[in-house]
Amino acid sequence: MSWLTEFVRPKIRTLLGRREVPENLWVQCPACQQMMFHTELEKALRVCTHCGHHMRVTAQQRLAWTFDGGVFTRIELPKAPADPLRFRDSKRYPDRLREAREKTQLDDAVLVAHGAIGGRRAVVAVMAFEFIGGSMGAAVGEGIVAAARLAVLQDAPLVVFTASGGARMQEGAISLMQMPRTVIASRLVKEAGLPFVTVLTDPTTGGVTASFTMLGDIQIAEPGAEIGFAGARVIEQTVREKLPEGFQRAEYLLAHGILDMVVRRGEMNATLGRLIGLLRVKETEAA
Amino acid sequence: MRHFLDFEKPIAELEGKIEELRRMSEADGINIADEVARLTDKADRQLRATYARLTPWQKAQVARHPDRPKAGDYLRALITEFTPLAGDRAFADDAAVLGGIGRFRGRSVVVLGTEKGSDTDSRVAHNFGMARPEGYRKARRLIELAGRFGLPVLSFVDTSGAFPGIEAEARGQAEAIARSIEACLEAPVPVVATIIGEGGSGGAIALAAGDAVLMLEHAIYSVISPEGCAAILWKDQAQAPAAAEALKLTAEDLKRLRLIDGVIGEPLGGAHRDPAMAMDAVGEAVQTALSPLLGLDGTSLVARRREKFLAMGRDALA
Numbered sequence: 001m002s003w004l005t006e007f008v009r010p011k012i013r014t015l016l017g018r019r020e021v022p023e024n025l026w027v028q029c030p031a032c033q034q035m036m037f038h039t040e041l042e043k044a045l046r047v048c049t050h051c052g053h054h055m056r057v058t059a060q061q062r063l064a065w066t067f068d069g070g071v072f073t074r075i076e077l078p079k080a081p082a083d084p085l086r087f088r089d090s091k092r093y094p095d096r097l098r099e100a101r102e103k104t105q106l107d108d109a110v111l112v113a114h115g116a117i118g119g120r121r122a123v124v125a126v127m128a129f130e131f132i133g134g135s136m137g138a139a140v141g142e143g144i145v146a147a148a149r150l151a152v153l154q155d156a157p158l159v160v161f162t163a164s165g166g167a168r169m170q171e172g173a174i175s176l177m178q179m180p181r182t183v184i185a186s187r188l189v190k191e192a193g194l195p196f197v198t199v200l201t202d203p204t205t206g207g208v209t210a211s212f213t214m215l216g217d218i219q220i221a222e223p224g225a226e227i228g229f230a231g232a233r234v235i236e237q238t239v240r241e242k243l244p245e246g247f248q249r250a251e252y253l254l255a256h257g258i259l260d261m262v263v264r265r266g267e268m269n270a271t272l273g274r275l276i277g278l279l280r281v282k283e284t285e286a287a
Numbered sequence: 288m289r290h291f292l293d294f295e296k297p298i299a300e301l302e303g304k305i306e307e308l309r310r311m312s313e314a315d316g317i318n319i320a321d322e323v324a325r326l327t328d329k330a331d332r333q334l335r336a337t338y339a340r341l342t343p344w345q346k347a348q349v350a351r352h353p354d355r356p357k358a359g360d361y362l363r364a365l366i367t368e369f370t371p372l373a374g375d376r377a378f379a380d381d382a383a384v385l386g387g388i389g390r391f392r393g394r395s396v397v398v399l400g401t402e403k404g405s406d407t408d409s410r411v412a413h414n415f416g417m418a419r420p421e422g423y424r425k426a427r428r429l430i431e432l433a434g435r436f437g438l439p440v441l442s443f444v445d446t447s448g449a450f451p452g453i454e455a456e457a458r459g460q461a462e463a464i465a466r467s468i469e470a471c472l473e474a475p476v477p478v479v480a481t482i483i484g485e486g487g488s489g490g491a492i493a494l495a496a497g498d499a500v501l502m503l504e505h506a507i508y509s510v511i512s513p514e515g516c517a518a519i520l521w522k523d524q525a526q527a528p529a530a531a532e533a534l535k536l537t538a539e540d541l542k543r544l545r546l547i548d549g550v551i552g553e554p555l556g557g558a559h560r561d562p563a564m565a566m567d568a569v570g571e572a573v574q575t576a577l578s579p580l581l582g583l584d585g586t587s588l589v590a591r592r593r594e595k596f597l598a599m600g601r602d603a604l605a
Contacts, residue, residue, distance in 0.1 A: 085535045089520035138600040167510045172534045173546050174600045176510040180496040184593050209461035210489045229461040230451030238451045258459050
């Protein structure tokens with residue numbers, strides 16, 4: 001560990017004010033129930049040091065771990081949607097949005113940044129499951145389109161990390177229209193001759209899976225990630241059968257030919273770097 | 288035997304009474320023409336009043352009406368020389384997705400439709416209009432065929448959604464839908480989609496990412512069923528009427544939000560009361576939507592279609 005990580009990182013943490021949990025806190029793995037030190041878990045990129053279970057991570061963490069040296073520049077995305085449907089269930093949609101923004105310090109469920117991966121320029125979009133379940137409404141769709149345009153502009157590949165419960169129901173058919181909109185985004189990247197890589201993380205379901213996610217030139221998933229179109233409960237109720245072991249998990253999809261590979265979090269940056277290097281015959285230097 | 292929906296009960300009673308009077312007059316030779324006319328007029332007014340202010344939940348019932356004309360009916364009524372084409376060339380033919388070539392008003396076209404079936408046997412045969420991956424893969428294949436031969440694509444959508452099944456997931460339901468949407472968007476030929484009943488989420492848009500998206504007056508188009516939405520957001524399926532209201536799934540609302548391009552009026556009391564008239568109206572509307580697209584070359588069509596979808600929801604951005 002270099003002096004930089006030792007000395008600079010704690011300072012950044014204080015600045016961001018993200019450290020409410022004491023450093024000595026124990027965390028229990030939801031998969032194997034074993035205990036780990038919080039700091040130990042963070043150092044392991046939130047992968048259980050006992051069983052290898054990949055825990056969910058925030059979009060912000062994901063960005064830092066994806067780019068070389070954790071260095072990246074976030075771009076500002078078009079402003080988050082108003083409430084076009086004046087949607088109200090048990091809560092008003094604007095209230096739900098405000099609460100999510102306060103809780104996550106994000107504008108909506110996607111972040112877009114550029115930087116270098118494996119020494120080559122790359123644009124990365126990361127979906128934030130912590131923001132209303134990573135649901136896709138107009139803001140997320142707009143974010144994916146913006147990421148695609150940025151990739152074309154920078155002549156760089158686009159990598160999208162997905163994490164989503166599906167559509168943003170509170171935006172009704174507007175959220176449905178994000179399926180064709182994000183498909184168009186994938187076309188923009190591909191037509192420019194640039195790699196479009198999707199990395200499916202836990203969970204990736206519904207309309208997000210059935211649009212741009214499944215159109216990757218390369219499709220990667222994290223181990224154990226839940227991936228599917230229909231929800232497991234809905235399927236169980238429809239077919240009245242017990243679901244097979246490991247159904248809708250990354251390894252199941254890999255076995256069924258839907259993914260290229262399942263890659264552990266700690267190897268993601270290196271894997272992406274290698275893939276981009278192999279696909280990009282035209283050498284591009286890091287920005 | 289006509290099916291009446293819950294909210295049509297007063298109309299059903301009136302029509303029942305009229306029927307009874309008619310039978311009586313035939314049997315006994317009593318002249319009750321005046322009474323019949325009076326009741327018919329009353330039933331008519333009642334029907335008009337009811338259908339003039341259907342709630343979104345009531346529209347959902349009409350959209351799912353068992354007697355409502357189905358995709359196959361539209362194909363039979365509007366397409367001549369219809370030649371069904373089968374299969375996804377990989378796994379199976381999916382009977383939930385009808386597809387083939389034929390003529391629409393003399394012009395050669397590729398036709399697609401999600402078919403729910405109209406009696407128990409045909410409903411089972413068509414899997415209640417819920418397509419599996421092979422259905423979307425067949426659609427994609429036929430859209431690509433249309434592109435190769437310069438044939439417009441007409442689709443008739445009526446589905447509660449893609450089939451939620453174990454094998455459907457194992458064979459890549461999500462990928463099949465994504466590719467079908469992509470095929471619609473990339474087709475170098477006009478794509479005119481009509482939501483004739485239920486437009487259920489991803490399973491519907493897979494066949495409806497077109498240049499012109501039309502909806503019948505009492506059809507619904509939504510990201511999730513009112514029941515599903517109620518179960519998730521209200522934690523109570525009985526709140527489906529409230530969810531239907533909140534989702535803005537009616538043709539009128541979607542037109543106002545500029546997510547669809549046109550609304551096709553239905554006969555009084557819904558398409559099921561006069562299927563021939565409804566199918567005629569759809570034929571006219573499809574022709575009107577198709578005409579201006581015929582002069583455009585493939586590149587312009589794709590560019591316009593992209594622009595249309597990219598512009599959607601932008602107004603919703605603050």
